[in-house]
Amino acid sequence: MVAALSPSLPRRDEHARAQLRAAATRAAPAVLAGDRLLAVAGPIGHLLPAGGIRRGSTVALDGPPGAGSTTVALLLAAATTSVGEWVAVVDPAGTLGARAAAEVGVALERCAIVRPVAPDRWATVVGALIDGVSLVAAVVPPGLRPGDARRLTARARERATVLVALGPWPVEASLRLHAQGRDWSGLVVGGGLLAPSEIDVRVEGKGVRALAQARAQAG
């Protein structure tokens, strides 16, 4: 009896398995690239490949003082806090204007500001923060060792945290943003008031249209 039944069992099983496999392919929980993307709203988002920043990537952001690099970093932080996640800003000199952060939409209660930070502790602190929050925006101290920078890049990739390095980043980055200046209006000679202005940002990196350049509204 058992012997008569047994040849039919594997066949039925195989059929069921095939069906199951087909069903599984249809319903497989594939991780889409879009799920691992931190969407950035506004004109800055239009500049970025796929409209946002991939989690785990390192963004090097630079520009002379007053060109708007801090505001661009704050816009990226605002995109993170607006989806309920946490950011940390490492501000070694202690000069971040938190009022401006609130103005561009950063939820201050989910934004830890770390300051002041001695240059020799910088890498340790940024590493610890990468473990805990979704985006770390850190002002790079002069003379950062490439080894430390590479380690932090790897750690950010592993933890799916975005690392925004403000200043001269000594190693390669997934994305490079250069703030190139702002066009101020509203203020004339002897009167008026500053009006919110646009920032010229140039983007370099994989998946970016050659020399994408556009203006991002800030403030």
Next chain:
Amino acid sequence: MSRTGCVWCPDWPVIAARRHADNIGNDELRSRPLIVRERVGSRDVVRCASADARAVGVTRGMRRREAEARCPEAVCIDADEANEARTFEVVARAIEEFTPRVVLERPGRCEFPTRGPSRYFGGDDALAAKIRDGVAAVLGPDGDDVRIGIADGVFVARLAARRSVVVPAGGSAEYVAPWPVSVLDDDDLASLLVRLGLPTLGAVAALAPDAVLARFGSEGRRIHELARGIDPGPSVLIAPPPDLVERTELDPPAERVDIAAFAAKELADRLLERLAERGLACTRVLVEAETEHGERLTRCWRNARSELGDALTAGVLAERVRWQLDAWINTGETTAGITGLALIPDEVVPADGRQLGFWGGDQVAHQRADRALARVQGILGYDAVTTAVVQGGRTAGEQVRFVPWGEPREVELPLAVGSEVAAWPGALPPPFPARVFDPPVPAELVDVGGNAIAVNGRGEQPRPPTHVRCRALPAGGGAVRAWAGPWPYDVRWWDVRARRRGARWQVVVNNVACVVVVEGGRAAVEAIYD
């Protein structure tokens, strides 16, 4: 419900501060009225005042400035909770002469079960008298006003201690009825109950239990029970799992409080984390320490409001443990370094506050961030990790307050008259600068002839600015393309020494917008719109 005794030393912060002053030979605090202040968010309020200060109208929670106006001769000092706990250790030890199970809630108040000791010493009244004498003996002149209450359950015992009475068994309902609802220690609830026309616990107790349950939920049921003098303790008690005891060895032995407390903080985090894994929280914990000489010290701490089921949080627990270690080490109870520490959960309840947020409030992400930030605080110091709170002020620097991570963020609402939000005189409107220099970076603001710009007493400048030079600007500054100002300010004009006068300009130099301030003839760049 067990018979419970409660010892309460009113004005403990004052007593502790005076005893500390005696120890260091400062007799000023004894001879003058004393106000102990504390910071609650951004406010500076009275934590406690001595009897002579209270006689002229200083009350708890009053703003410090108002308290000082009412009692100008008073000495005003900062609250030092560690000192309060350290000083209270002698009281706890005096009570331990009579009963071994003393539970501390906060410095100044502790509880103990009285069934055994009462029987031994001949009744509740006799026990209360003995303990009062014992405590008064160790406190000396400060021991005049030690109050002891004995009643059924912790809540009623605490009320009994306020009047220093022994409430007979079964007499709780009658005793609590005339007390106002504010003794429930929940201001929002108390104010609501008063508005509902229920000013006393007796009025709450007279309601139908199902009506209270329907309106206030399970917390309402507990309040109703307390109002009827029934205090069953936390609703569901679970026998603490024995394997949850957290121990650590200290090698080398810790002789200083901060080293021991650092180890204790980790222990506290680990204990609560492991309890949380099982869906539990802790309302009472035993702190145990062992020294090199083999001394074994234990003390039990419980959370305030634990009768309503409020559990200890990691911060509160670590603070209690720190106080206790401080008390042991600094009152000479340990004769050698501490070699071992243990935290033993004594009373465990199901955790109820750990549900994942439904909308947005993602607890897991919060905890992950919390751990990382606490770690960075360990590396850089407590004040180095902050969150910003926007507040009123003139300059971009004044408009932000940085609150250390872990402290409550009290958001200040702007002053509004009707629906108009009052503006700060002299404050610059948005956009706000993204880089703010504190202190401002020295600069030169000059006119065509190269003379420094100054402002006269009427806030007018004789000649317009044409050049700004500053190391914070790219290329060291340059020609002014556009400018507005000067906006003069005159801060603290009523105080000769703190008075500051100056003027501000918004300036665009080389396409960089910045705020330049001139004060006392010296120019500086205050902020850059980066």
